[in-house]
Amino acid sequence: MVHRGSTFFAYTHNPKNLYFCAAIKRIRLNSQPIKIVTILGARPQFIKASVVSQALSQHNGIQEVIIHTGQHFDRNMSQLFFEEMRIPEPTYQLDIHGLPHGALTGRMMERIEEILMDERPDWVLVYGDTDSTLAGAVAAKKLHLSVAHVEAGLRSYNEAMPEEINRILTDRVSDLLFCPSETAVNQLRNEGRLSDGARIIMSGDVMKDAALRFAPLMKAPAAPLPDLYILCTFHRAENVDNPQVLKQLLTALEQTCDRRPVICPLHPHTRKSMEAIGYDVKTSPIQFIEPVGYLEMLYLLDHSTLVMTDSGGLQKEAYYMRRHCVTLRNETEWTELVDCGYNRVVGTEPANILEAVHYFLNQPPVFPFELYGDGHAAEVIAEAMSVDL
Numbered sequence: 001m002v003h004r005g006s007t008f009f010a011y012t013h014n015p016k017n018l019y020f021c022a023a024i025k026r027i028r029l030n031s032q033p034i035k036i037v038t039i040l041g042a043r044p045q046f047i048k049a050s051v052v053s054q055a056l057s058q059h060n061g062i063q064e065v066i067i068h069t070g071q072h073f074d075r076n077m078s079q080l081f082f083e084e085m086r087i088p089e090p091t092y093q094l095d096i097h098g099l100p101h102g103a104l105t106g107r108m109m110e111r112i113e114e115i116l117m118d119e120r121p122d123w124v125l126v127y128g129d130t131d132s133t134l135a136g137a138v139a140a141k142k143l144h145l146s147v148a149h150v151e152a153g154l155r156s157y158n159e160a161m162p163e164e165i166n167r168i169l170t171d172r173v174s175d176l177l178f179c180p181s182e183t184a185v186n187q188l189r190n191e192g193r194l195s196d197g198a199r200i201i202m203s204g205d206v207m208k209d210a211a212l213r214f215a216p217l218m219k220a221p222a223a224p225l226p227d228l229y230i231l232c233t234f235h236r237a238e239n240v241d242n243p244q245v246l247k248q249l250l251t252a253l254e255q256t257c258d259r260r261p262v263i264c265p266l267h268p269h270t271r272k273s274m275e276a277i278g279y280d281v282k283t284s285p286i287q288f289i290e291p292v293g294y295l296e297m298l299y300l301l302d303h304s305t306l307v308m309t310d311s312g313g314l315q316k317e318a319y320y321m322r323r324h325c326v327t328l329r330n331e332t333e334w335t336e337l338v339d340c341g342y343n344r345v346v347g348t349e350p351a352n353i354l355e356a357v358h359y360f361l362n363q364p365p366v367f368p369f370e371l372y373g374d375g376h377a378a379e380v381i382a383e384a385m386s387v388d389l
């Protein structure tokens with residue numbers, strides 16, 4: 001581990017004047033820790049942060065301050081993860097949610113900017129591809145602060161996805177880009193649109209660290225589980241915001257229930273969309289349950305026969321827990337899983353979904369290729385952030 005002096009920001013400003021910040025200048029002092037402000041807001045970010053925050057805490061020379069934007073706010077989408085995974089309590093709770101993308105991102109940026117001006121960190125650390133990620137990265141960059149992005153370089157090449165826009169823009173302003181795969185590294189290099197002096201580091205996937213670390217702690221959910229069930233989640237805007245697509249997907253899942261029971265922890269956004277089309281979860285053959293914590297999710301994965309999802313995280317976790325995956329989208333950022341034959345990307349056409357389900361239920365669970373690092377990505381990230389800027 002490398003110890004170094006902390007950062008001192010010398011500037012004169014009137015806090016009421018938003019334009020003062022362009023003059024931020026850093027002077028290093030010895031013996032103070034490196035300060036990292038971490039921006040979190042959504043469930044997958046809590047899971048990623050659980051392992052990185054722990055690795056950061058093991059460096060004496062690092063102090064982490066967490067901002068929770070409030071993007072996800074239900075107890076079982078947020079607080080439960082902090083408790084179960086022992087993520088340090090956020091210092092700042094912004095409580096910003098339930099707004100359209102522009103308003104959500106704008107309000108987050110406004111509050112994050114104020115906090116960053118007070119905290120004056122050496123690094124601003126952001127994860128993944130949500131509006132919280134983008135708000136944190138842009139607010140920091142405009143204050144001339146150094147930005148580190150975990151899960152950099154992923155691309156779906158579908159700019160209709162809000163996540164794709166968030167990823168591209170966050171990578172563009174980041175100074176340290178932690179990639180989960182060589183594919184992600186190559187995508188960034190091929191684009192050639194990084195900040196001056198930016199560094200790309202192939203860290204591996206922090207979600208692999210999380211799956212390996214927490215699998216021994218998995219616990220059964222309260223809901224009774226049928227034998228040989230398929231675990232399913234879906235919440236992507238392109239699947240649930242369009243009633244036609246949502247109905248088609250629900251038809252495909254109902255038909256899948258003729259083969260195997262389907263259990264589906266229901267994302268709040270999906271629940272709202274299903275209510276809007278008048279879908280009755282109580283009479284559905286699909287077993288809908290409330291969102292579960294990560295330890296229960298690992299149990300559900302471990303006891304499933306197959307995974308069906310439009311979630312990026314779950315596609316990989318299926319593989320980490322040695323389950324095949326049917327991806328309910330038209331493309332994936334995790335192309336290695338498809339190349340290795342672990343995952344099939346099938347969209348939302350019932351015939352294609354049923355064909356893929358049938359195919360995988362007849363495949364032996366053989367996963368010979370090791371992907372996305374060695375389960376020590378968080379340590380690589382902490383080490384890289386502990387050295388001089």
Ligand code: UDP
Pocket residue numbers: 043044047233235265266290291292293294295297298310311312313314317
């Ligand atoms: N997850 C969970 N409980 C649930 C559903 C999902 O803990 O009820 C976890 C899942 O295991 C994965 C992450 O949440 O680690 C995925 O989050 P989400 O699907 O919201 O985001 P995405 O991966 O699509 O960005």
